[in-house]
Amino acid sequence: MGEVAGVRELIGTVCEDFEEFESPRGAERTSAADGPLAWPGYDDQRRRAAERTGAEESVLCGHGRIGADRAVFIAFEFGFLGGSVGEEAGARVVAAFEQARERRLPVVSLVASGGSRMQEGIRALVQLQAIARACLLTRQARIPHITVLRNPTTGGMWASLAAGADVVLAAPEAAVAFGGSRVRSASETGEPFTAEGKLADGQVDRLVPDAELPAVLAQLVGLLHPQRLVRPPEPAEVPAPLREPDQVRPGADSxxxxxxxxxxxxxxxxxxxxxxxxxxxxxxxxxxxxxxxxxxxxxxxxxxxxxxxxxxxxxxxxxxxxxxxxxxxxxxxxxxxxxxxxxxxxxxxxxxxxxxxxxxxxxxxxxxxxxxxxxxxxxxxxxxxxxxxxxxxxxxxxxxxxxxxxxxxxxxxxxxxxxxxxxxxxxxxxxxxxxxxxxxxxxxxxxxxxxxxx
CATH class of the missing domain: 3.90.226.10 (2-enoyl-CoA Hydratase; Chain A, domain 1)
Incomplete structure (x- = not known):
C-alpha cells in the first residue's frame, strides 16, 4: 500500500465545512536554529516538507461536519517528515482534544505516523505523555474517540493516541506496529505488523476501505455523539421473543x-x-x-x-x-x-x-x-x-x-x-x-x- 493522500485531500473526503483550529499558544517551534537539539539541516528539512505537502506541520486539526453532526478531526500528513510528532505537532494534538471537550464534540483521529520526531529528541518523545493525558481527560469527560489507522501507523502515535481509542478502524493492508520496519529485525515481517494482523489479534474493530470510510465515520459519530445522549439513560427495552414456545400441558414439561x-x-x-x-x-x-x-x-x-x-x-x-x-x-x-x-x-x-x-x-x-x-x-x-x-x-x-x-x-x-x-x-x-x-x-x-x- 502506498503513501496516504495529502492531509487536506483526506479531510475533504470525510467531512464538510472543515474549519482549522488556530495554532495553540506555546505550540510554535523553538526559535533556536535547527530545533532544540540544533540538529544539522533540520530547518531545511521542515521547509522542504512544507513546500512539498503544503502543510505547516505533520498534523492538521479542526472541526467539520460529518453526516448530520460535527466532530473534531486530527489528521496526520505522512509526507511531512513521516507524520512524526515534535513539540509543535504534539501541542496541536493536545489542543484539539481540549477543543473537543469544550465543544462536546467527538474526536476522529486519522493517523499516519512514524512516531516521535528524532530531530527533536526527548522534547519530541515526551509529547507521548501529553497526548496520552489529553486522551484520558477526554475519556473522563465522556467524549468518544474514533481512530483510523492509515499506512503506516507505528511507534508512539500507535501507542499513545490510537491504540486506546474507543473505536479503532484501520485501512486494509496498512502497516501497524509499535516498531517500524526500519528499526525491527528484517526477519520480522508479515501479519503481526499489519492491520489484518491487528484485527486477528483483537486490537482493531474493523477494516474499512477508503471508499467506505465517510459513511462508517458518519454512522459512528451519529451513534456516539455526546450531544445526543440523555443522562441518565433509560434502560434498554426487553426484546420480544421471535417465536411461540412449544405447546405443552401446564406443569407437564420437565x-x-x-x-x-x-x-x-x-x-x-x-x-x-x-x-x-x-x-x-x-x-x-x-x-x-x-x-x-x-x-x-x-x-x-x-x-x-x-x-x-x-x-x-x-x-x-x-x-x-x-x-x-x-x-x-x-x-x-x-x-x-x-x-x-x-x-x-x-x-x-x-x-x-x-x-x-x-x-x-x-x-x-x-x-x-x-x-x-x-x-x-x-x-x-x-x-x-x-x-x-x-x-x-x-x-x-x-x-x-x-x-x-x-x-x-x-x-x-x-x-x-x-x-x-x-x-x-x-x-x-x-x-x-x-x-x-x-x-x-x-x-x-x-x-x-x-x-x-x-
Missing amino acids: GWDAVRRARAADRPHAADYLDRYFTSRFELSGDRAGGPDSGMLCGIGEHDGRPVAYAAQAGTANTPAGFRTAARLVRLADQLGLPVLTLVDTPGAANDAEAERAGAGAAIGQLFTAVAEARVPITTLVIGEGGSGGALALAAPESTWITADAYFAVIAPESSAAILKQPPEQVPELAHRLRLRPRDLLELGFVQGVVPPG
Missing part, C-alpha cells in the same frame, strides 16, 4: 424438555434478535489483548431512535477473549452513558487448556466486575442456554428476563451427572432437579419475568 427446547437447531439465536431489535448497528471486535471471539457479538446500535450498547452470546462456549470484549463493551457504555442490552446464550465458558492459558477465570471475573460497576442500566434477556458462570457473568442483577424456550442452570445437566458420578440415563432427572425451567427461575427470584410471545 427440566429436560426445557434443555432440549433451548438446544433446538431451529431456535432463534443472538443475530436474529439483534437484526430485529436494531435499525442499524456497528459491531466492535476484539478484547485489545490478544484476539476476538465470534461467539460474543458486541457493538452499538440504534433502537427506537436512540443508541443502545449490546453484548450477545451466540450459543457457543465463550473464550477469554469473548468475556474481555464484553467487559470492554460494558465499560465503554458506562463511560459514554449508553444503556446496555445483553443476550445470554452459552452452554458455558470454554474450559480447555487453551482457555486456561488465556486466563479464563480472570476474564470472566473482569466481566462480573464491569457489570457490577456499571452506572448505566443493563437489561438482560436469556434466549437459549444459560450455562453456569459463563452465562451469569453477562446477566444483570435484578434485571434479567427469559424467553419460554430457554433455561438457566448452576451447571449443565451432563456435567452435574459427571460430578455426582451418575450414569448418562440420569441426566434428564438431574435436569429436572436443577429447577432450570423459565417458571422455576421466576419462582426462585432469578428472573423478573418470562417475556410473552412476540
